[in-house]
Every structure is written in structure tokens, then in C-alpha cells.
Amino acid sequence: MSFNTFGHIFRVTTWGESHGPALGATVDGCPPGIEIDAGFLQHWLDKRKPGQNKNTTQRKEPDAVEILSGVFEGKSTGHPIQLLIRNTDQRSKDYGDIVEKFRPGHADITYWQKYGIRDYRGGGRSSARETAARVAAGGIARAALAQLAPDLSITGYMTQMGEKHIDRARFDWDEIARNDFWIPDAAAVSEWEAYLTHLRKDAHNSVGAVIEVVAQGAPAGLGAPIYGKLDTDLAAAMMSINAVKGVEIGEGMAAAGLTGTENADEITMGPDGPVYNSNHAGGILGGISTGQDIVVRFAVKPTSSILSTRKTITKAGEDTEIITKGRHDPCVGIRAVPVGEAMMACVILDHMLLHRGHVGENQGRIG
Secondary structure, three states, X not given: OOOOEEOOOOEEEEEEOOOOOEEEEEEEOOOOOOEOOHHHHHHHHXXXXXXXXXOOOOOOOOOOEEEOOOEEOOEEXXXXXXXXXXXXXXXXXXXHXXXXXXXXXXXXXXXXXXXXXXXXXXXXXXOHHHHHHHHHHHHHHHHXXXXXXXXXXXXXXXXXXXXXXXXXXXXXXXHHHHOOOOOOOHHHHHHHHHHHHHHHHHOOOOOOEEEEEEEEOOOOOOOOOHHHOHHHHHHHHHHOOOOEEEEEEOOHHHHHHOOHHHHOOOEEEEOOEEEEOOOOOOOEEOOEEOOOOEEEEEEEOOOOOOOOOEEEEEOOOOEEEEOOOOOOOOOOHHHHHHHHHHHHHHHHHHHHHHHHHHOOOOOOOOO
């Protein structure tokens, strides 16, 4: 078992390595008749691709996606959709110094301990390059959602980078796409950029981040009790992203500091159905969506490949030191934003299809 597949009905299998000839995804379970073209998928990949500005890795990859199967005359056939993204700017020589050494904070040592072999060129499967395939698959999910749930939108943004936090009093949805950091706070952009530039150029260091992803317009009723919870699958999806070390739904860990009266989202009856006076639950109760915004937050650790000297060991068990060369993101959280959006899209579509197969139109009515 290699565990390269996620999803129940809408299933995505990713394949390929950071410095191999190509990577991609096999998407199975997409409903037939969904309008899909490479240009639509490319829009989402362009949000994630490297080398777009000085705040991300300078590896230049067009991330041009090719659709090899499962789409005929611009529509999905209901059969597996094969997506291919070719690697064009590998510099494997940058990793010659780590053939025998393990980078601290990276998966080098655990891959070696598990498999007895590892692709040291950029980390192979452990590289964040793998997430390009997820974003392509997320584009398929978005295309299906556009037809099945046209009022649904998914938006991700950064809320924290190291010691810098957004000011939610200045939250501006329109600002998110206008800056390199995907932050909804225009006043913070220059400060964040100066902070990251210092870490990258002067300190030869990296920094972690927190990303929030919100799904607006999701219907009530998605998810199932106990082992089929929507938040269970969302948490697993976000946690599976390379470098993610923590996931929260709604208030998350902060809920531990609230009282019951503060945390419980009161409900009144509105003209179009239930109305909640707050959303501490993050749009999910008992594993089932409420119809409110679904709010997921995840923390990304600092990039492990840095130009500062670190202590490590070799495969022979000898103590040594290492400096990781190459082109790396000083804050991998920046390009994790579209990845989080893609995973949200895949999980929500999967649960819509599960719901349709299990319950159909037999839902409880209120009012």
C-alpha cells in the first residue's frame, strides 16, 4: 500500500516526483457531463506555480497541465481523468551535497528509515512540488461544483506569517488577489514583505504561516456522523499537505478558552431558514454542514531547506553539518493557499456526491 489516493467517490491519486520528468493526478469519480478544459485548470495552477515573485522559490515552472483522458468534446465522460504536468526546470545538481546527509526538519530521514531508498533530488515525493497535482485535481472539483452548487465559492488567504498577523478589523476580500501574500489586509503587505526579505536575505532563514480557507454557499447536510464527518475529512485533507503541522475547524484550539454560552452558536428562524448569530463551529456541527461558511485553518511549518548551517547525521551514522543549497520558498505558506483551496474543493465535492448517493432528496425540512 502506497497511500497515494484520497477521497471516497471523487478519488484523486497523485504521482510523480519533484525532479522526475513529470508529475500529475488521476481523477476518478467525476460526474459525466461536466464542462472541463485545460484553460480552466490552468487558472488555478497559475496561482500556485513557482517563480512568480521574489517572495517564493525562483524555480521557473510553467506548470502547464495536459488532459490525457476522461474528457471528450469539452465534457467529462465519467471515466478516469488523467492530468499531466511536466517538470522543465530541475536543477538536481543542487542536491549533490545531501546524498549521504539528512536535512533537519525534512522527511529525508524518515523516508530512508521506512523505504531504505530515497530520491534526494528536491525530496522526491516529500517535496511541495507534489501539490501541483492536487491543484490540478482541485480544478476538476471546482468545475463540477460550479454545475452542482453554483452559489458555492472557496477562498483561501494567509492570516499569519511568523510573528506577523492580519488585522481582521481591516479584512478586505477584494485585497486577497492583489498582493503576493494572499492576505486580506492591504496595510500589512509592505510590512510582511520587509519581514520576509530580512529573513531570506539577511538571516538566511525561513518562516511558517497560517492559512485560512472558507467555503461560502455550501449546503446544509454534507457529512455523516462519527466516521464520515465532513470535518474529519477536511482535517485529513489539509493535514496531508506537505509541511502542514496543525489543522483547526472554526474556533479550533481557541474553543478551549470559551465557555458554553460563548461557544454555542444561537439559532433563530429567518425568512429563508435557520439563522445563526455566530459561527464558532466553523459551519459544521456533529460532522455535518450547517449551511454557514465552512472555515478551516492550517499551520505550515518553516521551510526546512535553508542556507544556515545545521547539525545532522549521515546515512552511516556520523555527525556532520549541512547547508541546503538550491531554490526554496522562504515561506511555503504563500503557495500553500491555492493548495488548501483545492483540497477544500475536492472534499466538498466528494461529500456532495456521497450525500446524493446516500440521502438523495430525503432531507429534513424546517419551516
